[in-house]
Amino acid sequence: MPEGHTLHRIARDLGAAFVGTTPEVTSPQGRFAAGAALLSGREVLDARANGKHLVVEHAGEALLHVHLGLIGTFTIDATAYVGERPVVGQVRCRIATDEHVADLRGPNVCEVITPEDEAAIAARLGPDPLRADADxxxxxxxxxxxxxxxxxxxxxxxxxxxxxxxxxxxxxxxxxxxxxxxxxxxxxxxxxxxxxxxxxxxxxxxxxxxxxxxxxxxxxxxxxxxxxxxxxxxxxxxxxxxxxxxxxxxxxxxxxxxxxxxxxxxxxxxxxxxx
CATH class of the missing domain: 1.10.8.50 (Helicase, Ruva Protein; domain 3)
Incomplete structure (x- = not known):
């Protein structure tokens, strides 16, 4: 299972690629189609990690919540494609602009949550040594x-x-x-x-x-x-x-x-x- 530093690195890279943009969000695999539709076209405000939980915040208090579990991966590709971008493997969620494509595969959790849901998750967790607010x-x-x-x-x-x-x-x-x-x-x-x-x-x-x-x-x-x-x-x-x-x-x-x-x-x- 990826450890906390991996999630913080992914959050950092997602933020660098997508904060301030309004990416298309899709579910090539189909299992996250409804959630992707809720997020697509909304501005990305932040990407952050807390322990092994990852949150990508979109405008309108819509948050993508991801837990990679044992086999999940979240890759960010900076290659600009001409035409259709290829899909490799079972991509649960894809975040895409003209400059970047991020593909999520095999997560344990992939869902749209509210800020209140995120607060409830944080309340169950111990302090994360990578967070400035950790006690x-x-x-x-x-x-x-x-x-x-x-x-x-x-x-x-x-x-x-x-x-x-x-x-x-x-x-x-x-x-x-x-x-x-x-x-x-x-x-x-x-x-x-x-x-x-x-x-x-x-x-x-x-x-x-x-x-x-x-x-x-x-x-x-x-x-x-x-x-x-x-x-x-x-x-x-x-x-x-x-x-x-x-x-x-x-x-x-x-x-x-x-x-x-x-x-x-x-x-x-x-x-x-x-x-």
């Missing part, structure tokens, strides 16, 4: 009252919005936190360190379309962004994610894995002992 104390209030393992709580979108399995595994390792520690045993300073790290790391994911967690890569990306330059990382590297039975990059112990909260958790039993 980490809301997440802490749920964490320190829960007996669930910290690794499960970090995947609960009602606790923390936008964080998925890769960031969960990597940030727990970066702070040497034992993943099975009950929320009630987590120290507040540990949670604050995790939150601050997510606030640091997630924007790098938006900028590079990659999950960046190794110190040398983090520093490389931050330095490039500070200079106003783009950066390309040849391959994804991680501390623990998808490294089962490989040696820990820090202590050499064997990386472990187990399912928790419906996804495979990866961790180092020697390094990650801190509560």
């Amino acid at each position: 980490p104390d809301r997440a802490w209030a749920r964490i320190h009252r829960s007996s669930k393992p910290l690794a499960a709580l970090l995947m609960d979108q009602q606790v923390l919005a936008g964080v998925g399995n890769v960031y969960r595994c990597e940030v727990l390792f970066r702070h040497r936190l034992a993943p099975y520690t009950p929320g009630t045993k987590v120290k507040r300073r540990s949670w604050e360190a995790v939150w601050d790290d997510l606030v640091r790391l997630l924007p790098l994911g938006v900028a590079t379309s990659r999950i960046v967690t190794l110190p040398e890569q983090v520093e490389e990306v931050e330095a490039a962004l500070a200079r106003g330059e783009g950066v390309h990382l040849d391959e994804r590297s991680s501390y623990v994610y998808k490294r089962t039975d490989q040696p820990c990059r820090v202590c050499g112990s064997t990386i472990r894995s187990a399912e928790i909260a419906g996804r495979t958790l990866y961790w180092c039993g020697r390094c990650q002992r801190r509560t």
